[in-house]
Amino acid sequence: MLNFIIKRLLYLIPTLLGVTIVCFFIIRAIPGDPAQVIAGAEATAEQVEQVRAQLGLEGTLFQQYIDYLWGLLQGDMGNSLKSGQPVLSEILSKLPTTLFLTGASIIVMIVIGLIAGVVSAMKPNSHSDNFFMMFALFGISMPVFWVGIVLILIFSYFLQVLPTGGDSEFKNFILPAITLGLASSAILARLTRSSMLEIVNQDFVRTARAKGLKSNKIIFKHTFRNALITIITVIGLEFGNLLGGTVITETVFSMNGLGRYIIQAIQFRDYPAVQGSILFVAVAFVLINLLVDLTYGSIDPRLREK
Amino acid sequence: MEKILEIKNLKKYFYSEGKVIPAVDGIDIDVKKGDIVGIVGESGSGKSVTSLTTMRLIPGDVEDGTILFDNKNILELPEKQMRTIRGNDMAMIFQEPMTSLNPLLTIEDQIGEVSRTHMGFSKKQAKDHSLKLLKLVGIPRPEQVLEEYPHMLSGGMRQRVMISIAMAGNPKLLIADEPTTALDVTIQAQILEQLKNLSIEYDTSILLITHDMGVVAEMCDYVYVMYSGKIVEHTSSINLFSSPKHPYTQGLLKSIPSLDAEQDRLYSIQGKAPNPDEVLEGCPFAPRCEMAMEICSKTSPPLEEIEPGHFTKCWLYSEEEKQKRGVR
Structure with a gap:
């Protein structure tokens, strides 16, 4: 068991190396020059070069990558081009919001998805089955940002029971978690239903x-437990989707998390910030799948x- | 002797794509207390549907008939009451030992579940009881097997576990649906022996579903031969093997390879069993029957007692037809 965990953690190394390579070069392949952005539109070519030097963006790409990797090994993710602060501490300050949001949306996904899936599978083609599968179809079809806006409209604007955004209190997380978890709960519901129906016909x-x-x-001990393998696989995979989904959700609900941080970093061509955040997301994804x-x-x- | 099971005029139909499939079409079966009764027939003859209907494990109502178990018509019982009979007074062993056990639960859990449900045993009591059952069915190193999972056991061992699950409630009737079909021959003999001993020791009646005449000869006191959802012959096994009456039974017995006689080719009944949804006028066996007469394809023969204790459903033995053919 311990060997297995150690082996899997060692696999993390090549995975993360791959992530740094892909991320490093792709972000630089996007048109746009951070030195130009910082120096301003009216800056002369010399001024831009000067800024570039300050940012440590001279030399060949390969040279820059090696420097970056060397820094990483020492626990240094570089400084944000935008704020000048260390990327690591900026990420760590944003991470709790995102982890909390992702966790809450996983709970939403599991609660709605499992109930809908199991209830549907208990009586296939009944009214409750049709209702839940209809709901699942909607859940899968509706884009996250649109669901977010509709929820804000209903609960914040008309009913005025929940805040439109922010991340300071628990109630700030209710709408974003539902928004984010809904599509995943729909997928989970469908897969739970189909794997339950498959197991129900087994000899045992x-x-x-x-x-x-x-x-x-019969339903829980004998059927559901056997369906759990599929269900847990889906939950693990959906975790990745949810983590990625925070980018949109945090923007819609103006939450100060890692997702919004990534969006802003990309817009600003803040290379170290983008690389650092994505590395964190990758590690989280790998760890969850190990779990x-x-x-x-x-x-x-x-x-x-x- | 008293009857533990009395199936009367049982009809179980299935409906598929507008077609009616009479899987079981008006059968009568009696099982006396302590007896081992066989139902023989080929695939699709309705023998498994009969057994599953008796356990009420097939969804949907029957078309007609009654199933008296211990003098109660179980077809009229509410599901909740049926549940107290299932696995308790009436238990079942299935054909596929490899897939009939839950892969995620220990053997202890799977056997103990029965006594915990029906007898209100505690976990400890259930464990002791399960251990006793495993010893009863002759499982080596029973203490260890209790802790193990199905995938760690061989097919024969799993079928023994299935038997101990079935015996856990000390049933009055054990329905065994092809219990040895999936096992190799030496294990087959051991399992059959085991069932026979249990039946004698605990006075448990067994309804044995099989397609294997050898198994019938070995085990059964009384035999029903099923073809196309109907009983075509029934009598004691001694009668059946010494003087089979129905051409189908005769064909089945002839197709058993013999060690004594020199045979180039094994006998087989010509043609194939009718599709369950085919509507046949007359006797369903007529198209394959070597003795078929004119009447056979027109009218279905009645099931008649042609000798004391020997019933068959064939025109060959009706008085009128005998006269026509000049048989006395």
Whole structure:
């Protein structure tokens, strides 16, 4: 078990190296010059070069990448081109908001997705099944930013019960978490339903019924547990989507998190800030999927390491 | 002797794409207390539907008929009451031991579930009970097996676990649906032996569904031969093997390879079983029957007692037809 975890953590190294390479070069491939942005539109070519030197953006790209990597190994993600502050501390100050938002939206996804999926699977083609699957179709089809705006309109403007944005209090997170979690809950609901329906037709569920067990034992102990492998896989993958989705959600709800930080950094061509944030997101994604793999073993004895 | 199970005129139809599929079409089956009764037939003859309907494990109502279990018509019981019978007084073993156990639960949990549900046992009591059951079905190192998961056991072992699950409620009737079909021959013999011993020791009646005449000969006191959703012959197994009456039964027995006689080719019944949704006038076996007469394809014969205790559904034995053919 411990070996498995260590092995997986070692895999992190090449993964993250890949992330830095892709991220480093792609952000520089986007048209736009941070030195030009900072120096202003009327700056002369010399002034721009001077700014470029101050920002440490001279030399070949390869040279810059090696410098960046060397800095990373020492725990230095560079300074933001925009604020001049260390990127690491800026990210750490934004991270709690984003993690809290992602966590809350995962809860929204799991609660809505599992209830809708299980209830639908219990009576396929019934009214409740049709209702939930209709809901799932809407959930998948509606773009996140639009859902956010509609929710703001209903709950903040008409009903005036929840704030339109911000991130200081718990109630600030309610609308964004629903906005972000809704699409994922729809996907989860559909997959939960289909994997439950697949398991229900298995021979061992028939055995469970032949034992004279009560229906909730049959549904939860025998069917749902077997469907969990699929469900947890989806939750792990959706975590990535949710993390990516914070970029839009935080913007719509003007929350001061990592998502909005990335958007602003990209607009400003703030290379170190973009690279640092994406590295954090990548690490989070890899760790969550490691957690998912570890959970498999605790559910299914066949997947346990010998 | 008293009957534990009495199926009367049972009809179970399925409806698919506007077609009616009479999977079980008016059958009567009796199982006496302590007896092992076989239902023989090929795939699609309705034997599994009969067994699952008896357990009420098939959704939907039956078209007609009653199933008296211990003198109660279980088809009229509310589901909640049926649940107290299932796995308790009436238990079932399935064909596929490889897939019939839940892969995520320990053997202890899967056997113990029955006594915890039906007898209100505590976890500890259920464990002791499960251990006793595993010993009963002859599982080696039972203490360890309790902690194990199905994928760690062989097919034969899993089927023994299935039997201990079925025996957990000390059932009055055990329905075994092709319990040895998926197992290799040596294990097959052991499992059958085990079932027979359990039946004697605990006075449990067994309804044994099979397509294997050898299994019937080994196990059964009484046999029903099913073809196309109907019973075509039933009698004691001694009668059946010594003088089979229905041409279908005769064909089945002839198609068992013999070690004594020299045979170039194995006998087989010509043609194939009718599709369940085919509507046939007359006897459903007529198209494949070597003895078919004119009447066979027109009218279905009645199920009649042609010798004491020997019933068959064939025109060959009706008085009129015998006279026509000059048979006395």
